[in-house]
Amino acid sequence: MKSSVIVFPGSxxxxxxxxxxxxxxxxxxxxxxxxTELPKSDLIVIPGGFSYGDYLRSGAIAAKSNIxxxxxxxxxKGALILGICNGFQILIECGLLQGALLRNSGxxxxxxxxxxxxxxxxxxxxxxxxxxxxxxxxxxxxxGNYFTxxxxxxxxxxxxxxxxxxxNEKGNIDIESNPNGSINNIAGIFNSKKNxxxxxPHPERMIDKVLSxxxxxxxxxxxxx
Amino acid sequence: MKFSVIVTLKKDVLDPQGKxxxxxxxxxxxxxxxxxxxxxxxxxxxxxxDPIKAENQxxxxxxxxLSNQIIEDFKISRAK
Numbered sequence: 296m297k298s299s300v301i302v303f304p305g306s307x308x309x310x311x312x313x314x315x316x317x318x319x320x321x322x323x324x325x326x327x328x329x330x331t332e333l334p335k336s337d338l339i340v341i342p343g344g345f346s347y348g349d350y351l352r353s354g355a356i357a358a359k360s361n362i363x364x365x366x367x368x369x370x371x372k373g374a375l376i377l378g379i380c381n382g383f384q385i386l387i388e389c390g391l392l393q394g395a396l397l398r399n400s401g402x403x404x405x406x407x408x409x410x411x412x413x414x415x416x417x418x419x420x421x422x423x424x425x426x427x428x429x430x431x432x433x434x435x436x437x438x439g440n441y442f443t444x445x446x447x448x449x450x451x452x453x454x455x456x457x458x459x460x461x462x463n464e465k466g467n468i469d470i471e472s473n474p475n476g477s478i479n480n481i482a483g484i485f486n487s488k489k490n491x492x493x494x495x496p497h498p499e500r501m502i503d504k505v506l507s508x509x510x511x512x513x514x515x516x517x518x519x520x
Numbered sequence: 521m522k523f524s525v526i527v528t529l530k531k532d533v534l535d536p537q538g539k540x541x542x543x544x545x546x547x548x549x550x551x552x553x554x555x556x557x558x559x560x561x562x563x564x565x566x567x568x569x570d571p572i573k574a575e576n577q578x579x580x581x582x583x584x585x586l587s588n589q590i591i592e593d594f595k596i597s598r599a600k
Contacts, residue, residue: 402540
């Protein structure tokens with residue numbers, strides 16, 4: 296499996312994602328945003344960070360970069376695309392995913408470990424997990440408050456396009472366990488074909504017991520299959 | 521030709537920053553305050569003499585980059 300990690304000025308989780316992918320034996324390339332050609336890739340990852348210093352809106356400037364034209368093309372042809380944190384914001388700004396990521400409801404930058412519950416595993420990203428698994432991952436963002444209109448929200452819920460929701464340690468999805476005010480506790484969403492995933496939590500930060508924990512590993516091993 | 525564009529969150533989208541500003545103004549003793557919504561302001565100068573063409577260009581800029589149409593509205597006005 297070949298993967299590409301797109302790097303923007305201000306990306307800061309690009310190397311962590313590369314380490315995670317290489318641990319799972321992906322043949323990975325780092326692709327600079329000014330490049331106009333994307334190496335042939337089964338998986339494209341848009342990593343977290345603060346592309347262009349979050350100017351205008353998080354992800355808005357990155358969404359207009361050269362390489363994104365190629366990424367959008369690949370996504371429409373069915374390549375797997377994973378956008379983490381700022382990557383999720385970029386996927387929304389370039390139109391591959393719908394909705395918006397607003398400022399956290401508490402107006403604070405949040406960096407902490409949270410719990411998410413796997414809602415569906417009949418897809419390429421969560422197949423190694425079981426439904427209702429509770430995962431401990433890390434979030435670090437200022438704009439993670441997912442919002443969309445009622446019609447789209449219903450589409451997401453009805454078609455199993457919300458694979459992960461914020462929950463507490465016991466797996467209860469409630470207001471107290473929602474860190475950023477995200478509508479329906481949404482932590483990540485798919486496009487309608489489920490080949491594109493945007494998520495706020497960072498799975499690449501939980502892939503090694505020596506450094507942290509391992510709950511994020513299953514996502515990368517699911518993608519390897 | 522000079523234009524200004526104001527981008528604000530749509531009415532049904534929560535504006536936490538506007539809320540905090542509103543609360544602070546109330547705390548400062550302003551009792552008759554109804555609402556504060558926070559937004560962004562852009563000054564745009566383009567090399568075009570036809571006002572209709574120029575405004576259309578600014579509209580495209582506003583739709584494609586300056587605002588996110590899902591959550592934001594924009595208002596264009598010609599500056600003197």
